[in-house]
Amino acid sequence: MKRVLVLVFFFPSLLQATTLLEAVNAARRYDAGFSAALEEKKAGNEAFDQGIAGLLPSINLEGGYAKQDQPHVKYAAAVKRHNYSVNLNQPLFDLAKFAAFQRGSAMSDLADAEFIVAQQTLIRDVSDAFFRVVYQREVLEVAVSAIRVYGQQREQARAALRLGEGTRTEVDEAQANYDDAQAKEIAARNDLEIAGTAYTRLTGLIADGIEPVSSQCYRLTQQENMQQALLLAQRNNAEIRKASTQVAQARSNVVSATAAHLPVVNLQASYGGNWSRGEDENVLDNIFGTTSKTKNTLVGVNVSLPLFAGGGQLSASRETLNRLNQAKYALENTRRQVNQQTRTAWLNITNGRALLKARQKAALSANSKVKSTRYGRELGLRTTIDELNAEQKYYDAMQNEAESRYKYLSAGIQLLALQGTLDDPMLQQFSCHPTQISSSDRK
Structure with a gap:
């Protein structure tokens, strides 16, 4: 009892499961990279005050x-x-100082845009680590269940062989399945440990506290068509905003170079x-x-x-024009990349939902086949090898279902990030209590 009290005192998170939103909030307080991005934003916002100061009297x-x-x-x-x-x-009349004001405003906007990118990146990384832990936990559970079942079947096959009712082939088949399940368990434990380490690095929380039902409680909103998803991404994407502010900053540099001639x-x-x-x-x-x-x-x-400065100002003007064109092309390239990534994420959600339902049905069918094959073996219509093969397909189907669920959730997070809507209210769609799951969702 004393040991339990000590664990409760030092690890209170063990008493309450951690939702995705809680994990993200913990990462905002713990992640050093995010804290650095916040300080960088504050520093960048000072460029606006510095720019406007040049227009005021000294x-x-x-x-x-x-x-x-x-x-x-x-x-x-x-x-x-x-x-x-x-x-x-x-x-x-000092166009250079006016350009400095424009540049300061653009740099402040750029700092805001970069921080939004950092926020979206943090949420995406934490979500991926969160769901990967859930996925690897399910994979481990499947492997442990397979070891237990295959171990029982191996002992049954050995007993049947000693009584003269079984064959050596059935024993070898059961042993092979058992050894394969053990290998999968070792790999699953390793992958779960790696996923937990990544989760802890971001949040400072232990992976054991992740809400176990979160992977079954998501509510992904889906745009009616791909065009709607693309328009939303082009309007709100953080990377596009960042590239747009870089274009504005390049324009202010052109104005500043032009001012050198006035x-x-x-x-x-x-x-x-x-x-x-x-x-x-x-x-x-x-x-x-x-x-x-x-x-x-x-x-x-x-x-x-100004009358003559050795041609340096003319060169600077040409340079700023080239920089402006570069920023415009970079913006267009970002738009195209976001467009492609949004299409991919939208298709992954649309097809992923259908694939997940198909995997769920396949797991149910595989489970029914195991039961019917076991019953057929008891009647002498099926062999032990048939039952072992059915068990193998069932556990493979369960792992495939878990993988499809993980990919579906990852696609949802990716689409929300691309559309610039990956915020706290959206994260609540991925968390609920078991009582909130409808009967249709359980099927």
């Missing part, structure tokens, strides 16, 4: 103090000078004061201005016109 305060001494003279002895000024500079107009204003005073003032200090106090105000417009 104000600075300057001040100075100096002491000048001329020994052995009758004036300007130990003169102290003070000055201060407040300066303002406001761009009136004049820059700035409004400049300043207000300040100067005063000085000698230590031993006399008439000469007043005559030569050693002692003085002035205030000044300056308002003006500064115009700068």
Whole structure:
């Protein structure tokens, strides 16, 4: 009892099964790569403020103090000078700074798009690890059941051989099936351990806490036709958004390069004061201005016109145009890739649902065949080898059903990610309680 209490204290997750949504939320807190992506997004968003700062006025305060001494003279002895000024500079026409604002806005949008990609990637990776654990667990259960049944049949075949009612061939067949099941169990345990390690790396949770019925409780929404799925992907796909923001950033670079050929107009204003005073003032200090106090105000417009820069600006303009074309082609390539991947995922869901139902029926039929073959053997119409073959086909059918279910779920996750709708409400479609499974879903 003490050992159980210790396990409960240190591993409370053992008391409650982990749903897919809970696993994703755990990964958001635990995964270091996702945390790095979040910090990168925050840093990238600062580019917007930095860009808009160039369009706003800059104000600075300057001040100075100096002491000048001329020994052995009758004036300007130990003169102290003070000055201060407040300066303002406001761009009136500076296309380069406007381009910097556009670039900052595009970089901020790019940071958001990259973070959305990171979110979708995290959810997809956690979902794949989650369902792979469920799948490998089912494969292991099939292998363990097969070992148990084949072990019983092997002992029955040996007993029948000792009594003279069986053949050596039946014993060898049972032994071969038993050995094959053991090999499959070893492979299944290894694959389950690998899947659990991947799941733990992402979430920090133990794979034993995964909800065991989650693979039977999914509700995948399906678009009526492929065209609807494609339109949704083209509108919301995170990779397309990312490529679009890269095009916007390339356009701002073109504007910035163009601005190098245009004049820059700035409004400049300043207000300040100067005063000085000698230590031993006399008439000469007043005559030569050693002692003085002035205030000044300056308002003006500064115009700068570039004339020639060695051809570097022309080269930079050509470079930015080529970069813009590159970004446009990359965007089109991304659209085509998303289009192809969406078609594949949609077909995998459509055909995967039909295949899963067919695999389920095949497993039921294989189970019925095992029962009828066993009954036929008892009547002398079937042999032990026939029963062993039927058992083998039944366990193969169960494993095929589990594999079809895993591929169907993976296709659903893939389509949701491509359409940019892989969020928390969607993840709830993959989780439920056993009481929520309808009778039609159980069949």
